[in-house]
Amino acid sequence: xxxxxxxxxxxxxxxxxxxxxxxxxxxxxxxxxxxxxxxxxxxxxxxxxxxxxxxxxxxxxxxxxxxxxxxxxxxxxxxxxxxxxxxxxxxxxxxxxxxxxxxxxxxxxxxxxxxxxxxxxxxxxxxxxxxxxxxxxxxxxxxxxx
Numbered sequence: 177x178x179x180x181x182x183x184x185x186x187x188x189x190x191x192x193x194x195x196x197x198x199x200x201x202x203x204x205x206x207x208x209x210x211x212x213x214x215x216x217x218x219x220x221x222x223x224x225x226x227x228x229x230x231x232x233x234x235x236x237x238x239x240x241x242x243x244x245x246x247x248x249x250x251x252x253x254x255x256x257x258x259x260x261x262x263x264x265x266x267x268x269x270x271x272x273x274x275x276x277x278x279x280x281x282x283x284x285x286x287x288x289x290x291x292x293x294x295x296x297x298x299x300x301x302x303x304x305x306x307x308x309x310x311x312x313x314x315x316x317x318x319x320x321x322x
Contacts, residue, residue: 179242180250180318183258184311186235190265191308193228198301202294210285217280232269236262247318254314261307265300272296 201220208216239259246255276293280286 177247179238179245180247180311180314183235183238183242184315186231186238187258187262187304187307187311190228190231190235191304193231194297194301194304197228198294198297202290202297205280205290205293206287208285213285214281217277221277221281232262232265236266249318250314254310258307258310261303261310265303268296268299268303273300 205213205217236259239255239262243255243259246252273293273296276289276296280289280293283289
């Protein structure tokens with residue numbers, strides 16, 4: 177049960193984080209001036225490991241442990257889906273968002289890159305939200321008063 181609770185907590189944290197990044201932080205990239213964007217983006221990237229990367233990796237790891245230690249009352253398909261959603265977030269990050277961040281760091285201000293980053297980040301936003309809903313419904317079913 178502890179693996180489920182850790183997975184739920186990390187997923188809820190990351191869902192809030194990704195929504196904040198989607199509607200707040202990434203939209204500000206376009207408002208930062210051409211000369212200021214390198215420093216602003218570098219500061220953004222320095223904070224990612226602790227606040228985003230580590231919790232995301234921990235969420236995936238806890239989901240795998242949750243899969244391996246799945247309590248009897250939780251269907252295998254739902255735990256497998258939670259792991260798959262976490263893995264899809266990682267794939268999306270590696271395939272789309274990390275290369276866009278690298279381009280932004282390398283090339284400086286680009287409305288095209290910023291727009292692509294905002295659009296592609298909806299993938300992770302939807303994936304984290306789906307996982308939060310899945311695990312939230314699981315929690316409601318597990319802890320429902322009977």
